[in-house]
Amino acid sequence: MRETVYDKIFKPKTYTLSNGKEVKQRASRAPFILLIVLFVTVVSGEVTGVDLSMLRTRGHQFIVILTAMFPPNFNFMNNVWGPLFDTIQMSLLGSIAGALLAIPFALLSSSNIIRNRLLNGFFKLFLSILRTLPTLISALIATFIFGLGTMAGTVAIFLFTLSYIGKLMYEHIENVDMGAFEAHESMGLSKVEAFRYAIVPDVLPTYLSVSLYAFEGNIRFAAILGYVGAGGVGLLLDERLGWRDYPSVGMVLLILMLVVFVIERISEYFRMKLT
Amino acid sequence: MNKAVAQQLEKAPNRKVYLSTIAIILTALIIWSFMGVNITGFDQRGTQIATNIFSGLFSPDLEFLFDFTSGGGVPGLLFETIAIAFLGTVFGSFLAIPISFLMSPSIVSRPVAFVTRLVVIFIRTIPSLVYGLMFIRVTGPGPYAGVLTMSLTSIGMISRLYVDVIENLDRGVLEAMTSMGCTTYQKVRYGILPQLFSSFLSVTIYRYDMNLRDATILGLVGAGGIGAPLIFAMRSYRWSEVGSILIGLVVLILAVEIFSNKLRERLVNG
Amino acid sequence: MIEFKDVNKTYPNGVTALKNVNLTIDQGEFVAIIGLSGAGKSTLIRCINRMHEINEGTLTVNDVNVGKLSGKQIRSFRRKIGMIFQSFNLVTRTSVINNVLISSVPELSWWRKLVGLFPKEKKVEALEALDKVGILDKAYNRVDQLSGGQQQRVALARTIAQNPDIILADEPVASLDPVTAKVVMDDFKRINQETNMSILINIHHVELALEYADRVIGIRQGEVVYDGKSEDVSQDVLDQIYGSIDNVPKMDDPEEAEV
Incomplete structure (x- = not known):
């Protein structure tokens, strides 16, 4: 001892x-x-x-x-759809772009794919630092650079998604069993072919599942981004809370809740199928 | 080709329709999302601000960054943020214990578990900023409102993870204890609690990590922490101050992440 | 025909894996290679398809000097040599038939390679290979739903679909229970007899080696200390290969990788 x-x-x-x-x-x-x-x-x-x-x-x-907030102001419903769709579009575009760019980043971070310690370390550190920035703060910075609106929100979501998926994927890739890769090389496949047929099928389900999960979470984030002027339903919340128009706030929250619930169920269904 | 092979060839699952439907829906969604977001590149002003932020990061306001007097400097503000996240996590994790038991289908009946689950989903969907504003009415602006917000918003995730722990309890131990003739109290005290304690602690530490990130944004509505000074600094274009805050934030969150990972590893491995 | 001439192999860390190896293995032979863990069995067979490099000597496989091959040549050379592993090395998250189809990847056009779309005749070949090892009915199951024995037969089918001249097997039954091990060894034997493929097996179950192989090669510390018919292996020979009787590996002793 x-x-x-x-x-x-x-x-x-x-x-x-x-x-x-x-x-x-x-x-x-x-x-x-x-x-x-x-x-x-x-x-x-x-x-x-x-x-x-x-x-x-x-x-x-x-x-x-x-x-x-009760009863919610149902007359306000028609004002909600526009910003709500903005929110969904922002998180969809940001999630897809982030998920796509996460692939090269994850590969460059994985020590069993790119055998260069310096490069791996650099990209890992980059993803970690990116992950520390809260979405709302990167959205705030983005509004200063891209101006107020949905573009800033999309950029913030894109950055968060990139760091989140990038990190989870390089952790997964580094733990992949390289046995199948070796077997494919022994059959005369080139390294690229062996990667395509040994690593990709192993990693792809996880990648899709993680991407869906990130999208799910991003809808929640996107809902408040409007608070710093980055577009979407948050703008509406900010405005109505400022005016103390609580029944309308209740309406916004109710619709948000329903939408998040539905999207979560759909995404959960597909994630179950992937594992 | 023999008959068995021919038969098996016909049995090949045809996923073409399924996959192409998903591909079409996905493409439609992507096009739709492009229509909603008005893509704007960097304009003159944006580029200028981006360079300003970068130069602020590399020439931070050192006096502000290392001002250890209470309140004013980055360390003080970070300390306040840490405290908000800490208290929020402690309160939240205590509140989550009864809720998680009410959510576990193996402890309460299914309808009760389902209703509790719905309530938790309901709590989780309201954005933390809205809670922040609601609590400010209770406590007035300041870090206290932040603590209450954190407590409420962390319940959702913590209780969900607690439920996983409860559902995955090793029942073999209980069986062994029953075979030794232990009473229910003994089983709970020596069979269940030791298992729950370290897993619950691990979940709580994990959540603390996240709460720290969230606590930084509460300042935006005036609920304390480092968010408010960040906004003020940005709105008044004091880029070196922005740089100091961002550096402090990144270093703190990285440090806490590393520390909490180490701690959780030790909890799991004993 | 496989021919080792004065082959030496030393790892970068200074460990000598093969010392003055001289062997000739004819087409269609069924050879078992036995020896202690770390004796160099694994290195020996991995040199044959150039998964490992040799330092000295010449290694000729079907009139090809293995050491002289480069890049693309190595890959087309490997097409004619199948390999079976202890841990099966299958892609577990996809179906059985997809695993077998991988053996035909190098023959596809570039866009088929990319998308993973296999022509019908390749699928028929894959199914026929599965039929030969008796798991045709599992073709569309996911690999991780199969037992260890079934997985090793998928790996065998993958190798058969490659239609090689030689099959190298590195501890193919070490992860299997005794009954399943026999079934897999039976498959090897049948393939050897029906198709005249040469089969080289690293194996630490001496009884299985003697029962199935025609010829046994004993390796000790990188040197060939016995090479002869399996009927002629006596207790003296085993003592010579394994040092003393204490070292004869037990049934459940998994061989560690030799690197």
Whole structure:
């Protein structure tokens, strides 16, 4: 047993068996971890000004908006379709473009396909950094570059999809069993042919499934991108919330919920078929 | 060609119709989505801003980036973001425990599980920014509203992952304990809880990783964190400040991701 | 005919895998290669289709000097040599027939290669190959739904569809249970007798080697220490190949890759 600093402070218990052997049991780390979590919780509470009594006294304000949304303003429905389609189109185009570009990126990151450590490392780092940027922030930056509108939202979704699918795919490709590749080479296939017939069939179902999943999530993201001016149904939410027109907000949310639900079911159906 | 081979050749599954239908639908969707998005390239102004952002990234406002006094600088703002995400995750994961049990078909009856599932889907669909605005009415603008938002929005995913853990419990242990004559309490205490604890913790840490990303955007509606200063800096074209914030954000999220991966690996491998 | 003349092979890390190997194997022979893990069995057969390079000596296969081949020549040379692996090396997420069809890929036009569209006569060939190993009815199943024995027969069908002169098999039955192993060995034997393909098998089940092969080659530390009829293998010969009786591999001892 290797002694760590923790073991020096909290001595392990020693048991002596009837045959004279000694067994050491480490002191449990649970109390220590719990203490840290508690400490961080208290500090975080200080920093953020959490005050639970406020929930009791003013909690009903949360319900106020929620109840104001019911019944939703059904007359507003016709105003929702346009921005909603914008949202779907943005996430569709961004997802497809991102998924396509993720292929070369994933291949360049995979150490078993491109045997160049430097290149692999560079593209892996690039994908990681890209992934750290929250979609809303890249959308915000995109609105400054491409101007307000759907183009900015599409770019933000495209960047996120690229990083998400790129990372998942290179992880998958690096874990592919290269046995079939070797077998194909032994049959006289060239490396490209062996790749096409050994790696592609293995990776393709996962790729399609991950892409569908990314698209599903992107619809949710796209719904709020309008908040920074990047087009779609978020613009409407921003506007109506600003005017405190909560029944219309309720309508937007209701339709959004239905659309997301339907798209998720469809995508789930195809993902089940792929595995 | 013998008869068996000929028969088998005819049995070949014909997926041409299926595949071409999907291809046609997909092409139609792509064309449709191109019609909706007005593709605009870089114009003069956009290129200028893009170069500004890049130069801001490479010449960040160092004073702002390393200002460790409470509040004002990037470290303080990041700390606030970390705290929002942390508390949101802690509250969310506690709230998710009862909900996840109510969602597990192997614990409650199917209708109850289904209804809870619907409620969770309902909670999940409302964008976090809308919750943020709703909570601001409760607490006033500031990080507290962010904490409440995070708690609510993380319930959905955490409880869904908890359900997977509960459904995949190793029942062999319980069988072994029954054979040893353990009571129900003993089975829960020594058979179920140890299994749940580390998996739940792993899920929670994973969610923390995501909450940290989400916490950065709450600032956009005034619910605390580093989002608001970022917007202000951009709107007033202070690119070196934008650069500092972005650098801080990327470094923080990368560091937390690496750390949480290490931690979860240790949890899984003991 | 396969001819090794003073063949030497050393890996870049300094391990000597083959030492002064001289062998002649005629068309249609059924040869078992036995020896300890790491003795060089795997290297020996992988040199024949140039999956590994040799350092010294000459290796001639059907009057072709293997060492002199380059690029495209290697690939067309490999078309005439089939190979079977311990772990089957199939594409598991696709159907059985698609795996067998891969053997005809190099003969397709470029657009067929890209799309993966195989002409009817190739499909018939693939099905006939499956028929020969008795799994015609599984043609449209996905490979990962099959048992290990069935998967190895898919691999065998893939090799037969290639219509090779020689089949190299690297521990083909090591991952199979004893009963299935016999079934697969029976397939090898039948193919050998019906089509006159040469078959070289690396195998660590000595009983199976003696039962099925006509000729046994024993390798110890890269050197051929026995080469003769399988009937003539005695306990002394085995001791010579495996060192002492303690080293004779047990049934479940999987051979590690020799790299």
